[in-house]
Amino acid sequence: MEGDDFRIIVDAEENGVRHITAAPSRLVCSKLIDFDLIDGKIHNLKYLAGCNGNLQALGALLEGAPVEFALERLRGINCAGRGTSCSDQFARVLAAALERHSQGTAPGDRLA
Numbered sequence: 001m002e003g004d005d006f007r008i009i010v011d012a013e014e015n016g017v018r019h020i021t022a023a024p025s026r027l028v029c030s031k032l033i034d035f036d037l038i039d040g041k042i043h044n045l046k047y048l049a050g051c052n053g054n055l056q057a058l059g060a061l062l063e064g065a066p067v068e069f070a071l072e073r074l075r076g077i078n079c080a081g082r083g084t085s086c087s088d089q090f091a092r093v094l095a096a097a098l099e100r101h102s103q104g105t106a107p108g109d110r111l112a
Helices: 052-062 067-074 086-102
Strands: 007-014 017-023 032-038 041-048
Touching: 007 086, 017 086, 032 086, 041 052, 041 067, 041 086, 052 086, 067 086
Parallel strands: none
Antiparallel strands: 007 017, 017 032, 032 041
């Protein structure tokens, strides 16, 4: 699917905190998405590049939010006809990380 060229770079868990860093699709303006998952909730969401104010607001709005909330609200948001957006990329990365976890793939320090 268009926009599925994101890549999870770091997926590491320590002391109950799962830290994920991903390179989003080349179709969006942001260059990195970085966040933590603690007990099924989103924390410390930050983007490198992109629409700075909007992405800071997204991080503030999602702080402590359940993963399911973010997936429901952000999937499919389209920016400028690209078929994806920085918000949609976060949802896609989040869904991929959850799928890895449900398949029993243990988070590792670094992924290709």
